[in-house]
Amino acid sequence: MPKAILENQPLAPLTTWKIGGPARFLAAPRDLEDVYGLMRLAYDRGWPLFFLGRGSNILIADQGLPGLTLHLAKALQKMERQGQTLRVGAGVALPRLARAAAAWGFAGFEFLAGIPGTVGAGVRLNAGADGQNLAGVLKRVLVATPQLQLVEFQAGELDLGYRSSLLLHFPHWLVVEAEFALATPAPPAVIAEKMRQLLAARKARFPANPRSCGSVFKNPPGGPPAGALIDQAGLKGRRAGAAQVSKKHANFILNQGQATAGQVKALMAEIQETIWRTRGVMLEREVVFLPDDLA
Ligand SMILES: Cc1cc2nc3c(=O)[nH]c(=O)nc-3n(C[C@H](O)[C@H](O)[C@H](O)COP(=O)(O)OP(=O)(O)OC[C@H]3O[C@@H](n4cnc5c(N)ncnc54)[C@H](O)[C@@H]3O)c2cc1C
Structure with a gap:
């Protein structure tokens, strides 16, 4: 070995x-x-x-x-600027990408400052916040396939939508690198101030307990957001063991101690059943289950 x-x-x-x-x-x-x-x-x-x-x-x-x-969080950390293009390794943290673009004087990446994931996973589901998502700045992606081939996709080929992309259908493909457009020059201090405001707004909206995965469910198309539906169903604060629906933001499930995956899944199933029964909406999860989703 x-x-x-x-x-x-x-x-x-x-x-x-x-x-x-x-x-x-x-x-x-x-x-x-x-x-x-x-x-x-x-x-x-x-x-x-x-x-x-x-x-x-x-x-x-x-x-x-x-x-x-x-x-991959410490691997694939490349960050290379060539003129108006930024080539970024899949392991780079999204907030680091936001700060780098800001330091170079390019706007459009501020929304990433509070998303605690990597570029690779972010591209895979078109991470976004505050009305923006990666599709707005992405140019190109390099993917390694299980056959060990490196395949290149233009952003337009990836079918990027709300928390979705073609890559979600191919969980065995590894995003290796992404290329972003530095298209909107702005003074670094102005960008930094916008990032500060977005981060402060997130802090006010989201629970203080960091043991979560952010939003558990996607917002259903055309309807109230998932958090509002869960709140209106009276499920804020609901528990399964140490897993609890946040009292502050109902689309967050918090680990309040030694929660198990089984408890989180039970709580998620209860939420889905309740919203389906009372509102006729089937909430689709955003969070990935491993190993289940790779089967
Ligand atoms: C407090 C909090 C707030 C959040 N807010 C937001 C938000 O505002 N907007 C938003 O979009 N998300 C948000 N998220 C969710 C999360 O940060 C994003 O989905 C992020 O893109 C996940 O990145 P990750 O590196 O943590 O992925 P992981 O959780 O490690 O992995 C997620 C999936 O991606 C796969 N994967 C990981 N790396 C790669 C790769 N290089 N190539 C292919 N597949 C890969 C994994 O196998 C897994 O299936 C939030 C999460 C938390 C905890």
Whole structure:
């Protein structure tokens, strides 16, 4: 077994919810070459392969993940500016991207300042906030396929929509790099002030407990937001064990202690059933279940 691969490693600390069992094997690749080596090893040995960014949009099962998990939060950290184009590695944190664009004097990335994920996972579901999303600044994406080919997509080919993209249909594709357009020059101080205001507004709206995955459900098209529906159904504060619907923002489920994935799933199912029964709306989850969603 290569030294860089750790066995039976806890994954909960690598997620914002702090929930879930261990990874059978865990590795943190340093660069693309490393990623390829690890992918090849997993395929040779028939191991399922999982990707983990900053763990801010996943629920890991209590029994953990079989096979090999690639922890990308510290890998693929490239950030390279070429004129009006910014090439960014998939492991770069979205707030870092926002701050870099601001420092270079380009607006349009401020909404990313409070989203605690990576570029790779962000592109995959077109992360967004405050009426903007990555589709507004994305030019191109490089993806590594399970056949170890590097495939390039123009943003227009990715079918980017509200928390969705073509990439969601291919969970075995690894986003390696994304290219962004630096198109809107603005004074860094003005951009910084806008970011400060957006962050302050988020702080006022969101619960103080950081052990969550942000919004659990997508907002249904054309209707009230998921949080409003859950609130109106009287489910704020509802608990399953240590998992609790936030009293401040009903689309957040908080880990109030030693919550399990089973408890979070039970609470989510109860919310979906209640909203379906009382409002005729089936809430679609935004959070990814692992390993379930890779089956
Ligand atoms: C407090 C809080 C607030 C949030 N607010 C927002 C918000 O305003 N807007 C918003 O859009 N989201 C928000 N989120 C959700 C989350 O931050 C985003 O979805 C983010 O893009 C997830 O990135 P991650 O690196 O943490 O992904 P992870 O949770 O690690 O992974 C999510 C999924 O992406 C896959 N993945 C990870 N890296 C890659 C890669 N390189 N290539 C392919 N697949 C990959 C994983 O396998 C998994 O399926 C919030 C979360 C929290 C905790």
